[in-house]
Amino acid sequence: xxxxxxxxxxxxxxxxxxxxxxxxxxxxxxxxxxxxxxxxxxxxxxxxxxxxxxxxxxxxxxxxxxxxxxxxxxxxxxxxxxxxxxxxxxxxxxxxxxxxxxxxxxxxxxxxxxxxxxxxxxxxxxxxxxxxxxxxxxxxxxxxxxxxxxxxxxxxxxxxx
Amino acid sequence: xxxxxxxxxxxxxxxxxxxxxxxxxxxxxxxxxxxxxxxxxxxxxxxxxxxxxxxxxxxxxxxxxxxxxxxxxxxxxxxxxxxxxxxxxxxxxxxxxxxxxxxxxxxxxxxxxxxxxxxxxxxxxxxxxxxxxxxxxxxxxxxxxxxxxxxxxxxxxxxxxxxxxxxxxxxxxxxxxxxxx
Numbered sequence: 156x157x158x159x160x161x162x163x164x165x166x167x168x169x170x171x172x173x174x175x176x177x178x179x180x181x182x183x184x185x186x187x188x189x190x191x192x193x194x195x196x197x198x199x200x201x202x203x204x205x206x207x208x209x210x211x212x213x214x215x216x217x218x219x220x221x222x223x224x225x226x227x228x229x230x231x232x233x234x235x236x237x238x239x240x241x242x243x244x245x246x247x248x249x250x251x252x253x254x255x256x257x258x259x260x261x262x263x264x265x266x267x268x269x270x271x272x273x274x275x276x277x278x279x280x281x282x283x284x285x286x287x288x289x290x291x292x293x294x295x296x297x298x299x300x301x302x303x304x305x306x307x308x309x310x311x312x313x314x315x316x
Numbered sequence: 317x318x319x320x321x322x323x324x325x326x327x328x329x330x331x332x333x334x335x336x337x338x339x340x341x342x343x344x345x346x347x348x349x350x351x352x353x354x355x356x357x358x359x360x361x362x363x364x365x366x367x368x369x370x371x372x373x374x375x376x377x378x379x380x381x382x383x384x385x386x387x388x389x390x391x392x393x394x395x396x397x398x399x400x401x402x403x404x405x406x407x408x409x410x411x412x413x414x415x416x417x418x419x420x421x422x423x424x425x426x427x428x429x430x431x432x433x434x435x436x437x438x439x440x441x442x443x444x445x446x447x448x449x450x451x452x453x454x455x456x457x458x459x460x461x462x463x464x465x466x467x468x469x470x471x472x473x474x475x476x477x478x479x480x481x482x483x484x485x486x487x488x489x490x491x492x493x494x495x496x497x
Contacts, residue, residue, distance in 0.1 A: 158464045161485075166492050169442035170461055172435045177358035184354040184368045190346035193375045194339055 327391040331382060346375055349392050352463075353399050359462055360454075361443050362403055363410075370406065374399035389473035393465060397473055400455055438496055445495035449488050456481050457488035 159167050327348070333341035354371045362370055378385075378398050385394055446454055452474065459470045460481075467485075471478040 158460050162461055162489060163493050165438065165496055166442065166461075166489065168435075169438040169496060172439040173359055173442055174355070174462065176439065177355045180358040180362075180364045180367055181351055181355040183364060184350060184371055186347045186350035189350045189368060189372050189375065190343040192372050193346055193379065194343055196372075196376050197339075197342065197379055 328387065331385070331391065334379070335382065342379060345391070349395055350375065352392060353395055356396050356458065356462065357399050357403055360400065360403055360458065361447060366406070370399065370403060374402045377402065389469055393459065393469055393473040396459065396463065397455065441496040442492065445492045448495065449491060452476065453484045453488035453491070456484040460485050
């Protein structure tokens with residue numbers, strides 16, 4: 156069925172007129188030139204963010220929720236590590252805590268919880284046999300497999316707590 | 317032995333070739349769809365001076381997002397929806413700067429001045445009306461009435477049900493009819 160036949164006469168006529176104008180404007184676009192420009196950009200911007208319906212959105216190779224969860228896990232790791240440093244080095248008083256604000260957040264973790272989190276992170280660090288130095292780890296550095304392993308390990312840890 | 321010169325390579329094959337590193341496949345996809353995309357954006361009121369940049373950006377974004385293209389709808393339909401979203405985004409930016417309002421330049425072979433004036437008026441009203449539709453109404457209307465796509469294809473592209481697509485089309489036509497009356 157011709158979709159135009161579904162339209163009232165007035166709209167169909169107006170749409171045809173509008174389309175004729177659109178066709179005239181289309182003629183000003185050179186597909187070959189567009190192709191060369193698109194290819195040039197694809198070569199020069201291999202991992203650039205792309206815009207969709209509003210602002211800049213990163214091209215996620217894994218689900219966003221997975222990365223957010225991983226980011227939270229890394230935050231907990233940073234907090235826990237800071238907590239252990241604070242306790243281990245016996246930095247006295249509020250000055251030490253103020254210098255490590257994340258440690259304060261993580262202070263609510265019990266020792267068992269902190270150990271479980273650290274173990275989970277350690278499990279992930281040896282994924283693929285490659286040990287990552289904590290100082291080099293960021294969410295963007297982790298592969299999809301590593302992120303999934305991290306989440307699974309975190310979930311297992313949650314169950315153990 | 318290569319592919320015969322007369323064989324038509326599907327969009328899906330070109331996408332696979334591009335993802336395997338064949339740049340010429342991407343260029344072929346652009347050549348195939350740039351014109352249709354330009355026309356689709358033009359009928360939604362994209363200014364002629366911005367049209368080629370819009371087409372280029374939409375295609376670039378599409379190639380960047382190919383990993384999310386599931387093939388539920390055709391590549392062209394998917395590309396048209398990306399272009400529409402990009403146009404909406406650009407309109408917000410253009411709204412913040414002075415813009416000369418363009419009037420559709422509708423030619424009438426009869427040369428009758430009153431007919432030309434009427435055709436221009438109705439086309440302008442329709443363009444305004446399309447711009448006032450809710451997003452899904454507008455997209456369904458244009459994909460159906462302008463692109464001639466079947467409802468199942470539209471539904472897959474917009475991730476709505478076929479019934480919802482029909483309802484959006486019905487409401488769009490009703491609103492446009494009232495607008496240009």
